[in-house]
Amino acid sequence: MSASGWAQTFVVAEYEVRRYLRGRRLLGMLLLLALIIGLILGLPPALGLDYASSPNLFVASFTNFSSLLIVLSGVLFASDALVSEHEKRTGYFLFPNPVRREVLVLGKLAASVLTSFAVVTLYYGAASGAALVVTGGLTWEIWLSYLYALAYTVCVVGIAFLLSASLKTTVSATVLTFFLFTLIFGIVQGVLSLADVDPWFIPSAAAGIIGNVVAPSVGFGQGPGNGFGLSFVPEVPTSLLVFAGYFVVGSLLAVLLFRRRELTA
Amino acid sequence: MPMSRNPPGESPRGPVVLEGVGKEYGKFTALKALTLSVADGTSLGFLGPNGAGKSTTIKIMTNLIRPSRGRATLFGIDVQREPTRALQRVGAVIETPEFYGYLSPIETLAYAGRLRGMPRKEIEARSQTVLKEVKLSTWSDHRIQEFSKGMKQRLAIAQALLHEPDLLILDEPTSGLDPRGMAEVRDVIRSLKREGRTIFMSSHLLGEVEEVCDEIALLNHGTLIVSGSMRELSRRPGVSVLKATFLQPLSEAAWETLRGLPHVEEVNPASDGSVDVRIAGGEEVQASVLESIIRAGLRVTSFHATGSPLEHLYLEHIDESDHL
Numbered sequence: 001m002s003a004s005g006w007a008q009t010f011v012v013a014e015y016e017v018r019r020y021l022r023g024r025r026l027l028g029m030l031l032l033l034a035l036i037i038g039l040i041l042g043l044p045p046a047l048g049l050d051y052a053s054s055p056n057l058f059v060a061s062f063t064n065f066s067s068l069l070i071v072l073s074g075v076l077f078a079s080d081a082l083v084s085e086h087e088k089r090t091g092y093f094l095f096p097n098p099v100r101r102e103v104l105v106l107g108k109l110a111a112s113v114l115t116s117f118a119v120v121t122l123y124y125g126a127a128s129g130a131a132l133v134v135t136g137g138l139t140w141e142i143w144l145s146y147l148y149a150l151a152y153t154v155c156v157v158g159i160a161f162l163l164s165a166s167l168k169t170t171v172s173a174t175v176l177t178f179f180l181f182t183l184i185f186g187i188v189q190g191v192l193s194l195a196d197v198d199p200w201f202i203p204s205a206a207a208g209i210i211g212n213v214v215a216p217s218v219g220f221g222q223g224p225g226n227g228f229g230l231s232f233v234p235e236v237p238t239s240l241l242v243f244a245g246y247f248v249v250g251s252l253l254a255v256l257l258f259r260r261r262e263l264t265a
Numbered sequence: 266m267p268m269s270r271n272p273p274g275e276s277p278r279g280p281v282v283l284e285g286v287g288k289e290y291g292k293f294t295a296l297k298a299l300t301l302s303v304a305d306g307t308s309l310g311f312l313g314p315n316g317a318g319k320s321t322t323i324k325i326m327t328n329l330i331r332p333s334r335g336r337a338t339l340f341g342i343d344v345q346r347e348p349t350r351a352l353q354r355v356g357a358v359i360e361t362p363e364f365y366g367y368l369s370p371i372e373t374l375a376y377a378g379r380l381r382g383m384p385r386k387e388i389e390a391r392s393q394t395v396l397k398e399v400k401l402s403t404w405s406d407h408r409i410q411e412f413s414k415g416m417k418q419r420l421a422i423a424q425a426l427l428h429e430p431d432l433l434i435l436d437e438p439t440s441g442l443d444p445r446g447m448a449e450v451r452d453v454i455r456s457l458k459r460e461g462r463t464i465f466m467s468s469h470l471l472g473e474v475e476e477v478c479d480e481i482a483l484l485n486h487g488t489l490i491v492s493g494s495m496r497e498l499s500r501r502p503g504v505s506v507l508k509a510t511f512l513q514p515l516s517e518a519a520w521e522t523l524r525g526l527p528h529v530e531e532v533n534p535a536s537d538g539s540v541d542v543r544i545a546g547g548e549e550v551q552a553s554v555l556e557s558i559i560r561a562g563l564r565v566t567s568f569h570a571t572g573s574p575l576e577h578l579y580l581e582h583i584d585e586s587d588h589l
Contacts, residue, residue: 003382092362262330
């Protein structure tokens with residue numbers, strides 16, 4: 001009697017998703033989503049302003065918050081996925097089962113990606129629906145922005161898993177994931193720009209493609225000098241490769257670290 | 266007699282074989298080079314003071330930590346090389362595990378069962394059986410976040426029994442349970458033993474080990490001090506304390522006679538009017554001391570060993586300073 005690795009991965013993912021559904025995190029995330037959507041749609045009429053008339057510009061007000069939303073998804077649905085098994089001692093139940101550690105990582109990774117995808121999809125669904133009602137149309141660029149957002153989500157989850165496998169407490173993994181994307185990458189990006197180095201390999205810089213595709217603020221690939229380089233956005237293929245690279249390297253390192261980590265708590 | 270449960274084509278080795286297993290945490294040696302094997306159908310009590318290396322051994326056996334040296338095999342399969350195969354026929358309770366608070370016991374058992382590839386119907390049937398066995402049936406649908414430590418310990422035992430394992434590895438299985446719960450868990454372990462399953466159980470409770478186990482291994486400072494069958498070890502020459510009651514209070518001369526008898530190390534009056542006689546030796550020596558007392562003309566009304574043989578063995582090998 002033995003389950004295949006894929007069957008075990010599916011079971012782990014299923015129970016992780018159940019964890020998010022039953023916990024308060026998903027509810028909190030949905031409330032935040034509702035708040036952002038409500039503010040974007042409610043503030044212009046309240047202030048006597050008109051909505052943007054083109055679908056792209058209308059959705060651009062949503063894409064301004066996409067990156068933050070994705071980072072929050074990574075923080076809530078990925079950053080403690082591995083470290084909590086050690087810190088909260090649930091590993092004493094899970095690990096003596098005949099299941100490989102890489103299977104556990106894969107299952108949890110799949111659950112984190114799918115849950116974060118659901119949040120992003122809901123957000124873009126609301127944005128697209130509103131755009132359709134207000135402007136009467138949708139564009140291909142909106143779809144592209146959505147796909148780029150999904151790609152960035154995968155990147156964030158990969159890095160969050162690496163931190164989750166490396167750090168000792170859920171608090172440190174959660175806090176570091178959040179500040180890495182919202183602060184530390186920004187600082188590095190700024191410093192690199194001052195040194196005339198294109199920060200194309202910084203995920204938060206690459207995430208510029210999500211908004212740029214609907215409302216280009218700077219030309220793709222423009223280098224330092226545009227707003228101290230903070231608005232630098234790499235070319236789309238470069239950004240997608242950066243996302244893929246961080247996800248693959250982050251996930252692989254997470255698997256290796258999780259396999260090696262001993263349960264001594 | 267327990268049946269051999271080795272699958273065809275697999276080396277017919279014991280369910281547990283530890284070969285020179287050692288573990289270092291930095292400069293601290295938790296386990297030196299433990300060599301120990303447990304035969305099929307045997308229940309082994311793994312004893313030792315805190316910090317002796319018991320939990321380290323059990324964690325190596327269940328792939329929670331890697332050994333610094335040596336090899337642990339379960340049913341002839343190396344735990345570190347092929348953990349999934351090695352743990353297939355094993356049920357384990359290690360410390361008091363935490364469970365996912367958002368799940369109920371029935372969902373937790375379904376999780377463990379599905380990871381093991383058990384069919385859904387079998388999971389359902391076995392879950393009901395094991396939850397009943399550990400007296401958690403009425404709580405089967407409640408979220409575990411409401412549970413006490415004792416209830417979690419019962420659930421831990423239930424999940425270890427779910428797939429009817431051939432080998433049970435239990436680390437302090439009655440920890441956190443009330444006296445009734447302890448007795449119930451001991452009953453469960455005894456019934457598993459009767460079914461011919463192999464049990465590897467660490468415990469601080471010597472009485473519990475005496476009741477349940479037929480072999481023991483005593484560990485201290487990461488080294489195996491003594492191992493063997495309970496019966497053999499209780500017959501070993503060692504230090505025993507015997508309680509003797511005499512028909513009349515002993516005179517000064519009688520005390521001197523007692524102190525001078527062969528094998529008698531120490532004689533002390535007990536608070537209940539009896540006499541504690543400390544002797545060096547096992548059951549043979551006990552018999553010869555009794556004969557000597559009678560030959561010396563002292564009229565004995567009762568004569569029996571105090572404490573259990575296992576307790577004496579433990580106290581003989583573990584100093585007070587060893588208890589962390």
